[in-house]
Amino acid sequence: MPVITAPENYNAEELYVDLRPSFGQPLYLKCEGFNFAGSIKLKAATAMVEAAERDGRLNAESVLVESSSGNLGVALSMLAASKGYHFVCVTDSRCNLATRRAIEALGNDVHIVTEPTPRGGLLGARIDHVRELCAADDRYVWLDQYRNPNNWQAHYRSTAPAIARMFPDIDTLFVGAGTTGTLMGCARYFRERHRPVRIVAVDAVGSIIFGGTQGQRNLPGLGASVRPVLLDESYVDDVILVPEPDTIRACHRLAHAGFLFGGSTGTVVSGAIGWLTAHGHGSGTAVAIAPDLGERYLDTIYQTNWVHGLYGEDACESRHHADS
The missing domain is CATH 3.40.50.1100 (Rossmann fold)
Incomplete structure (x- = not known):
């Protein structure tokens, strides 16, 4: 065991x-x-967070931010709680209520995007919001699951x-x-x-x-x-x-x-x-x-x-x- x-x-x-x-x-x-975390996304979340730690991108003041439809958001919330970071999950109106509540129960925040972009849809709108957060505050660290x-x-x-x-x-x-x-x-x-x-x-x-x-x-x-x-x-x-x-x-x-x-x-x-x-x-x-x-x-x-x-x-x- x-x-x-x-x-x-x-x-x-x-x-x-x-x-x-x-x-x-x-x-x-x-x-x-x-x-x-309840999904396969724990593997990617762990690998991305540990790589950011090794590269020196994450420190005690960092705020993790990521666009997610749900499961990666829960995985990153769990890791943030375990490692002492704060996390902001940027999602959209399709995200299940149970998922949002799980992220919040783990001590993190959920931002919900409701208006799609003309070409990128709701995902494009979520990514735009993440970029805005990072531009406004250099404590934010975007792992970018889509390119990482x-x-x-x-x-x-x-x-x-x-x-x-x-x-x-x-x-x-x-x-x-x-x-x-x-x-x-x-x-x-x-x-x-x-x-x-x-x-x-x-x-x-x-x-x-x-x-x-x-x-x-x-x-x-x-x-x-x-x-x-x-x-x-x-x-x-x-x-x-x-x-x-x-x-x-x-x-x-x-x-x-x-x-x-x-x-x-x-x-x-x-x-x-x-x-x-x-x-x-x-x-x-x-x-x-x-x-x-x-x-x-x-x-x-x-x-x-x-x-x-x-x-x-x-x-x-x-x-x-x-x-x-």
């Missing part, structure tokens, strides 16, 4: 869910939400090697795309080791990460209205765009099997199951990365009136059926 003195010192790295009984496809789901190489390097050093150890015969990996830190870290790891692993990126309809048409997105997490600087598409073999109603159906199907996952996980699972259904599976193993858990989505994805109001009454019905 591990004994820790700081919350960032614990992360369950080797927990997987076999989705064949629930979805009828051979897919292992790597669960990244079992840490004190420590974002992808965290997964190059931890997430991808853990998958390779568990599944030496992996042939397909499904990774959700937001900042593309997880995607690029895993893709670079397997490419540089000459592993024949097909990298399939999963994005949300309405996101422009891979050149799609920008549209309204109501769920925080995956997707972006600004193309991530970290992305190098040469490492990506295929891309899947998932509509939000399909994300919700996947989340509900997982919940009905006893697994309460978050919206980002629902998107990845929906995309992966759809891809496997269309393409079949090779002789090796297919793995998908589950970035988050579902407690922060109880008032949205798992709230019937919220779902019906935005997507209609059939949005909670599952379209995927397990093999009999």
Whole structure:
């Protein structure tokens, strides 16, 4: 049993869910939400903060600031509380109430942006606000998850090697795309080791990460209205765009099997199951990365009136059926 003195010192790295009984496809789901931040974002947050400390950018007077749709904000809030910094999370109206309350409970502040920019959307508006804070006060330190190489390097050093150890015969990996830190870290790891692993990126309809048409997105997490600087598409073999109603159906199907996952996980699972259904599976193993858990989505994805109001009454019905 591990004994820790700081919350960032614990992360369950080797927990997987076999989705064949629930979805009828051979897919292992790597669960990244079992840490004190509740999501995979703890890895990137820790790597970025520790690099800033090593570089001398952070001191006792520093105020961390970052744009986040939610999960990275919670991770940075936890680290700030643990390390004695103050943190300001710049988010937008899509951020779940439970997430905002978690950030505030950890002693930090939340700034909510409500007006999108003409070209950058709400993400562009959040980044503009961060820049304004930094320009007004030199105590502010912006880690910039969208450009920071420590974002992808965290997964190059931890997430991808853990998958390779568990599944030496992996042939397909499904990774959700937001900042593309997880995607690029895993893709670079397997490419540089000459592993024949097909990298399939999963994005949300309405996101422009891979050149799609920008549209309204109501769920925080995956997707972006600004193309991530970290992305190098040469490492990506295929891309899947998932509509939000399909994300919700996947989340509900997982919940009905006893697994309460978050919206980002629902998107990845929906995309992966759809891809496997269309393409079949090779002789090796297919793995998908589950970035988050579902407690922060109880008032949205798992709230019937919220779902019906935005997507209609059939949005909670599952379209995927397990093999009999």
